[in-house]
Amino acid sequence: MTVKIVSLFPDVLGTYGDHGNARILAHLVRLAGRTCELTAVGINDVVPLDGDLYLLGGGEDGPQALAARRLADGSPLHRVVERNRPILAVCAGYQVLGRSFVAEGTTLPGLGLLPIDSVRGRARMVGEVLMTPFAPIGQSLMTGFENHGGQTILDSDCQPLGRVYRGAGNGGDGHDGIVHGSIVGSYLHGPILARNPGLALWLLSRIGVDVSDVPAHHWRLYEERVRASEGALWTRRRA
Amino acid sequence: MDLPLRARLARQTARLIARGLQVTPRFQGETLPGRIALRIDPGFLSHNREVSMLHTQTVLVTGTNGKTTTTAFIRSLLGPSVVSNRGSNLPWGIASALAQSTGATPYAVLEVDEAYVPAVAAGLQPAVLVWLNMSRDQLDRNLEVRRLAARVGESASSVDTLVANASDPLIVANSANFGACVWVKGPPEWEGDAQACPRCTGELTYAETWSCTSCGLQEPASDYEVDGGGQLWHDGVIIGSVHPGLPGNFNLLNALMASVAVALVGREPVWEVASRLSLTSGVEGRFASWWLTACEGTPTLITYLAKNPAGWHANLSMIDTNESELVLGLNARIADGRDTSWIWDVEFERLQRTPTIVTGERATDLALRLEVAGFEVVAVEPSQVRAVGFAAKRAAQKGRNRIVYLGNYTAFRSLIATRAELGAVVGLTGEAVL
Numbered sequence: 001m002t003v004k005i006v007s008l009f010p011d012v013l014g015t016y017g018d019h020g021n022a023r024i025l026a027h028l029v030r031l032a033g034r035t036c037e038l039t040a041v042g043i044n045d046v047v048p049l050d051g052d053l054y055l056l057g058g059g060e061d062g063p064q065a066l067a068a069r070r071l072a073d074g075s076p077l078h079r080v081v082e083r084n085r086p087i088l089a090v091c092a093g094y095q096v097l098g099r100s101f102v103a104e105g106t107t108l109p110g111l112g113l114l115p116i117d118s119v120r121g122r123a124r125m126v127g128e129v130l131m132t133p134f135a136p137i138g139q140s141l142m143t144g145f146e147n148h149g150g151q152t153i154l155d156s157d158c159q160p161l162g163r164v165y166r167g168a169g170n171g172g173d174g175h176d177g178i179v180h181g182s183i184v185g186s187y188l189h190g191p192i193l194a195r196n197p198g199l200a201l202w203l204l205s206r207i208g209v210d211v212s213d214v215p216a217h218h219w220r221l222y223e224e225r226v227r228a229s230e231g232a233l234w235t236r237r238r239a
Numbered sequence: 240m241d242l243p244l245r246a247r248l249a250r251q252t253a254r255l256i257a258r259g260l261q262v263t264p265r266f267q268g269e270t271l272p273g274r275i276a277l278r279i280d281p282g283f284l285s286h287n288r289e290v291s292m293l294h295t296q297t298v299l300v301t302g303t304n305g306k307t308t309t310t311a312f313i314r315s316l317l318g319p320s321v322v323s324n325r326g327s328n329l330p331w332g333i334a335s336a337l338a339q340s341t342g343a344t345p346y347a348v349l350e351v352d353e354a355y356v357p358a359v360a361a362g363l364q365p366a367v368l369v370w371l372n373m374s375r376d377q378l379d380r381n382l383e384v385r386r387l388a389a390r391v392g393e394s395a396s397s398v399d400t401l402v403a404n405a406s407d408p409l410i411v412a413n414s415a416n417f418g419a420c421v422w423v424k425g426p427p428e429w430e431g432d433a434q435a436c437p438r439c440t441g442e443l444t445y446a447e448t449w450s451c452t453s454c455g456l457q458e459p460a461s462d463y464e465v466d467g468g469g470q471l472w473h474d475g476v477i478i479g480s481v482h483p484g485l486p487g488n489f490n491l492l493n494a495l496m497a498s499v500a501v502a503l504v505g506r507e508p509v510w511e512v513a514s515r516l517s518l519t520s521g522v523e524g525r526f527a528s529w530w531l532t533a534c535e536g537t538p539t540l541i542t543y544l545a546k547n548p549a550g551w552h553a554n555l556s557m558i559d560t561n562e563s564e565l566v567l568g569l570n571a572r573i574a575d576g577r578d579t580s581w582i583w584d585v586e587f588e589r590l591q592r593t594p595t596i597v598t599g600e601r602a603t604d605l606a607l608r609l610e611v612a613g614f615e616v617v618a619v620e621p622s623q624v625r626a627v628g629f630a631a632k633r634a635a636q637k638g639r640n641r642i643v644y645l646g647n648y649t650a651f652r653s654l655i656a657t658r659a660e661l662g663a664v665v666g667l668t669g670e671a672v673l
């Protein structure tokens with residue numbers, strides 16, 4: 001059966017290469033011998049409801065507000081969540097799924113799919129991130145590149161994606177991202193699935209696609225980036 | 240009238256240092272004299288304008304892509320007695336150029352980093368600001384493109400005439416305060432950056448021209464337009480042609496914008512200026528061709544520089560990869576932007592899939608990107624010299640004699656810097672620079 005991957009609004013939330021996440025997933029599905037339909041949904045297109053896996057990327061304030069308005073209209077992602085289909089949301093896309101976020105100085109309502117609020121941080125957070133994931137993704141570490149001004153506050157009973165050793169992540173709690181039901185949120189670009197093949201495999205396993213392993217050389221980028229950051233492990237920060 | 244004492248001291252010190260630096264690497268020689276001049280006299284730019292540049296008409300060139308090329312076009316059109324910066328487009332690079340100019344010159348043409356346009360324009364009060372385009376470039380340094388565009392717009396009160404790209408919504412949205420605008424349009428290009436209206440975040444629709452359905456921001460009628468065949472249009476009539484002497488649609492637009500700027504300061508018809516233009520040598524090693532005398536088969540190496548997705552796509556789509564080996568170089572130093580995510584925004588999927596050698600400090604990032612796009616990656620070799628050597632070997636095996644190299648900023652510069660190891664001799668279309 002064809003696997004349908006839906007990349008939401010790469011035309012406005014594609015400023016940091018996050019559409020690459022969709023491309024990597026499609027590539028892996030095909031390596032697993034399955035057919036894959038990769039749909040890039042433009043900001044003016046109708047969001048398909050029959051996808052198997054949804055992706056949202058990062059972008060600037062204006063486009064972020066625009067994307068939130070589009071997704072509030074008819075609540076397509078609420079129905080995706082009801083069907084228990086995974087959503088990977090990065091940076092601005094991650095904020096949009098929460099209760100509220102700030103764009104161009106104004107607090108705006110998000111979709112309310114995640115128990116988080118995003119506020120403006122004290123200073124912009126830019127640079128390499130190294131962390132340990134809590135989810136069983138088959139990696140002891142995760143790497144990425146963050147570039148955001150917003151800080152995200154999780155409700156106290158939530159499960160972050162990982163504990164940060166280098167970089168800021170959510171910005172205040174020593175963690176990055178969230179794993180909440182079928183949604184994975186994070187501030188990591190790179191894109192995150194290029195840097196972390198284990199996370200890609202884990203997402204695919206949740207929709208019944210078994211890529212028993214990615215080709216060995218896919219792990220080279222992960223290994224190279226981890227090595228470049230490993231000094232951070234020796235100066236472990238307090239949560 | 241002479242320069243104020245402080246400015247005179249600044250200039251003399253800068254010149255002495257420039258002389259002392261002639262034996263040191265070129266790039267440093269461009270910035271250090273200016274840094275010191277500005278340290279001694281923070282008002283060095285305006286002091287120059289008020290005294291020694293009283294009769295100088297200044298053209299500033301800014302934008303994400305094409306500054307250096309367009310500045311070179313303008314230089315070649317204005318003739319030899321032009322003050323101009325080559326390489327460093329920050330205030331100290333500009334101050335260095337001014338410090339070394341001799342006496343009164345009729346024209347100055349200076350490329351300026353987008354973030355410094357208001358400061359440089361306030362100091363020099365230019366006759367023309369050429370604003371080429373705004374697209375994502377080094378986002379981790381420059382933060383948001385929209386804020387950067389607004390910053391350029393703040394220079395409006397210091398500029399006589401804006402010459403700008405009508406196809407770029409970010410420019411149009413920030414052009415309202417300029418006293419006079421000349422709108423220029425080129426052949427259709429990359430439009431991947433600004434689909435949300437930069438003024439109201441409503442949706443932009445693109446047809447022949449673009450417009451915002453919510454606030455009414457729209458593409459201004461162009462005063463001059465060049466089509467893909469190089470024909471120059473004005474008021475719906477062909478009035479001449481543009482010959483940049485460099486490949487690519489974006490160079491047709493750069494050449495036209497340079498011609499319009501020169502026509503303004505020289506009070507000449509645009510078509511006449513455009514007809515004089517041709518730059519047959521590469522600009523700062525971009526588009527240069529080298530003869531690799533130390534490599535197997537002594538192939539020709541053609542070097543391209545591009546810093547962001549739009550630039551990479553534009554360059555790759557004009558390279559004929561059937562007859563040549565392709566080498567792509569990627570670094571992620573501060574000058575490049577530390578984040579390599581942008582390579583996933585290069586539409587490799589729309590390009591001809593060709594076997595490729597990847598190199599540079601971030602070759603591994605490129606290798607994965609290309610694999611996902613369906614390219615055959617024949618080697619991942621972080622050393623650029625070894626990568627080009629390997630390409631030469633492959634070319635010799637296949638009876639080819641051409642290698643095409645495209646790299647981002649510091650990758651490109653470090654390849655050029657190591658050319659002695661390749662035995663590179665500058666070919667016919669090259670300029671011995673960098």
Ligand SMILES: [Zn+2]
Nearest residue numbers: 436439451454
């Ligand atoms: Zn608008």
